[in-house]
Amino acid sequence: MAKRIDVENLDVYYGSFQAVAGVSLVVEPRTVTAFIGPSGCGKSTVLRTLNRMHEVIPGAYATGKVELDGVDLYGPGVDPVAVRRLIGMVFQRPNPFPSMTIYDNVAAGLRLNGTRNKKELDETVERSLVSANLWNEVKDRLSRAGTSLSGGQQQRLCIARAIAVKPDVLLMDEPCSALDPISTLAVEDLIQELKEQYTVVIVTHNMQQASRVSDRTAFFNLEAQGKPGRLVEIDATETIFSNPAKKATEDYITGRFG
Amino acid sequence: MSTTTTTLAAPRGGRRAADGVIRVLVYLSAVVAIVPLVWILVSIVTQGLPAILSASWWTQDLAGTTDRRAGGGALHAIIGTLEIGLVTAVVAVPIAVMGAIFLIEYARGTRWSRIVSFMVDILSGVPSIVAALFIYTLMITLLGLGRSAIAASLALVLLMLPTVLRSTEEMLKLVPDSLREASYALGIPKWKTVVDVVIPTAFSGIATGVILGLARVMGETAPLLILVAYARNLYVSPATSNMGTLPTMINSGRNVAETLPGYERVWGAALTLILLVMGLNLLARGIARASRLKDR
Ligand SMILES: Nc1ncnc2c1ncn2[C@@H]1O[C@H](COP(=O)(O)OP(=O)(O)O)[C@@H](O)[C@H]1O
Ligand SMILES: [Mg+2]
Numbered sequence: 001m002a003k004r005i006d007v008e009n010l011d012v013y014y015g016s017f018q019a020v021a022g023v024s025l026v027v028e029p030r031t032v033t034a035f036i037g038p039s040g041c042g043k044s045t046v047l048r049t050l051n052r053m054h055e056v057i058p059g060a061y062a063t064g065k066v067e068l069d070g071v072d073l074y075g076p077g078v079d080p081v082a083v084r085r086l087i088g089m090v091f092q093r094p095n096p097f098p099s100m101t102i103y104d105n106v107a108a109g110l111r112l113n114g115t116r117n118k119k120e121l122d123e124t125v126e127r128s129l130v131s132a133n134l135w136n137e138v139k140d141r142l143s144r145a146g147t148s149l150s151g152g153q154q155q156r157l158c159i160a161r162a163i164a165v166k167p168d169v170l171l172m173d174e175p176c177s178a179l180d181p182i183s184t185l186a187v188e189d190l191i192q193e194l195k196e197q198y199t200v201v202i203v204t205h206n207m208q209q210a211s212r213v214s215d216r217t218a219f220f221n222l223e224a225q226g227k228p229g230r231l232v233e234i235d236a237t238e239t240i241f242s243n244p245a246k247k248a249t250e251d252y253i254t255g256r257f258g
Numbered sequence: 259m260s261t262t263t264t265t266l267a268a269p270r271g272g273r274r275a276a277d278g279v280i281r282v283l284v285y286l287s288a289v290v291a292i293v294p295l296v297w298i299l300v301s302i303v304t305q306g307l308p309a310i311l312s313a314s315w316w317t318q319d320l321a322g323t324t325d326r327r328a329g330g331g332a333l334h335a336i337i338g339t340l341e342i343g344l345v346t347a348v349v350a351v352p353i354a355v356m357g358a359i360f361l362i363e364y365a366r367g368t369r370w371s372r373i374v375s376f377m378v379d380i381l382s383g384v385p386s387i388v389a390a391l392f393i394y395t396l397m398i399t400l401l402g403l404g405r406s407a408i409a410a411s412l413a414l415v416l417l418m419l420p421t422v423l424r425s426t427e428e429m430l431k432l433v434p435d436s437l438r439e440a441s442y443a444l445g446i447p448k449w450k451t452v453v454d455v456v457i458p459t460a461f462s463g464i465a466t467g468v469i470l471g472l473a474r475v476m477g478e479t480a481p482l483l484i485l486v487a488y489a490r491n492l493y494v495s496p497a498t499s500n501m502g503t504l505p506t507m508i509n510s511g512r513n514v515a516e517t518l519p520g521y522e523r524v525w526g527a528a529l530t531l532i533l534l535v536m537g538l539n540l541l542a543r544g545i546a547r548a549s550r551l552k553d554r
Contacts, residue, residue: 051443053439053442053443056438056439056442058366058367081442081445081446081447082445083445084442084443084444084445085444085445086445088443088444089439089443091436091439091440091443093436095434095436095437095439095440096440097437097440097441097455097458097459098437098459099455099458099459099461100458108441108444108446108454108455109444109445109446112441112444112446112450112454113444113445113446158440161440161444162443162444165444165445
């Protein structure tokens with residue numbers, strides 16, 4: 001569990017449009033790394049290349065290197081489906097499977113990958129829901145629809161679903177942007193707990209959130225509309241927020257950018 | 259203050275009159291549309307009811323009965339219609355559903371999908387008699403096979419295919435991409451995502467489309483007239499060249515004099531066909547309701 005990611009010279013495209021250029025960074029195991037930056041600078045795009053979800057979009061591709069503990073995820077013969085089993089993802093909007101119960105949502109990843117053992121499934125579902133701080137709220141109604149939960153609960157359900165398959169890394173794309181403040185707090189606490197076992201990368205547009213939950217912060221920027229986004233710098237979160245190396249970072253952090 | 263009162267005042271003169279005229283027109287059109295419908299329904303129910311209320315209607319065919327004699331029933335035609343419908347669905351549904359999956363899940367936006375889509379559009383505009391003549395040419399003229407219930411089913415397949423394919427496509431389009439992505443992100447391969455996430459999410463819509471498509475072709479008459487001979491006896495084998503069905507039972511009795519018992523049976527067959535189609539519609543609604551996951 002908990003592996004290190006090395007990104008080297010990553011260029012990411014949507015068809016002929018280059019969305020991201022020349023990103024190199026390291027994500028340390030058992031840390032939370034936050035991606036911040038103005039809207040459209042390619043945070044989600046970079047995140048989605050880390051588990052090869054980017055190429056799901058027709059015409060989209062990436063060049064460069066993404067290594068998971070030294071193994072190039074874009075190397076020849078690497079199965080993107082296998083990559084996604086190692087690197088899980090939580091999305092901006094909660095997206096539980098509407099045809100499935102709470103239990104089935106959490107068990108989905110294991111079941112669809114061939115686990116039939118009832119006891120193993122039960123244990124995984126309970127462990128994942130406990131980790132996602134949702135167990136106490138749903139333990140008496142596991143057979144209700146996943147979509148019957150509130151937005152915050154649905155997002156925690158999606159986190160439980162993602163960690164049920166025991167990934168090495170968990171990617172989260174603005175996981176709190178559709179949530180109320182109380183649910184946001186619950187998810188932030190959860191992220192703190194998750195980093196004991198997982199490598200976490202979180203995209204957020206909320207700088208307070210980045211400073212609250214992350215150990216390291218990467219700042220992305222966009223020179224101009226239509227130009228590719230670039231990584232400006234990545235450092236310890238404290239450093240980025242108190243004493244950044246680059247002027248652009250400081251301007252963004254202090255709200256003076258443009 | 260005064261501006262507020264003028265804007266909130268009730269409309270006067272012109273606007274109120276226009277509202278009245280439009281209102282009357284709309285109500286009138288609604289009545290004009292509904293009256294013939296109710297009329298047809300009432301006349302079929304009142305004239306068909308005596309026939310279908312007799313016990314033999316549901317248990318006997320018309321073997322040995324003539325238009326001049328009372329008795330017998332519509333069993334042969336009911337079985338025939340259900341059987342031809344079933345064979346049609348068994349052939350058409352897998353092709354239509356898999357075709358829709360191909361178009362939406364695998365070939366969306368490609369040249370292939372445009373070509374197939376264009377063909378489906380053409381097929382959905384084909385009149386039933388043309389579909390029947392196509393199958394006639396293919397199976398009877400070219401292959402030298404005789405007329406048969408299967409031939410009629412195949413013509414109905416051509417009519418059912420585009421409607422079910424289109425409705426399935428619409429239902430698959432309604433499944434948000436975020437669910438597909440959620441599934442991929444769990445390391446679930448694409449085909450399993452389609453089978454275990456996309457189709458269950460769209461299931462009630464797909465099933466409703468299938469049943470409504472079936473209800474639609476069960477009343478088609480031209481393919482039955484051309485491709486299978488009407489029989490007054492019960493035949494069950496789909497390979498049979500003679501098979502009674504409700505539409506052709508109505509057709510065969512259309513010249514019977516009003517005073518004869520056979521006349522009543524024509525109305526009975528019409529009512530039975532309507533009940534059958536209505537039953538399928540109710541079934542479609544039932545499925546839509548039952549497959550919704552309980553929220554309590
Ligand atoms: N599906 C897509 N097709 C084409 N361009 C896209 C797509 N998604 C994002 N982009 C473009 O890529 C750039 C980066 O987007 P994104 O990674 O979503 O930014 P962020 O998450 O930082 O707000 C933007 O210019 C955006 O318009
Ligand atoms: Mg984004």
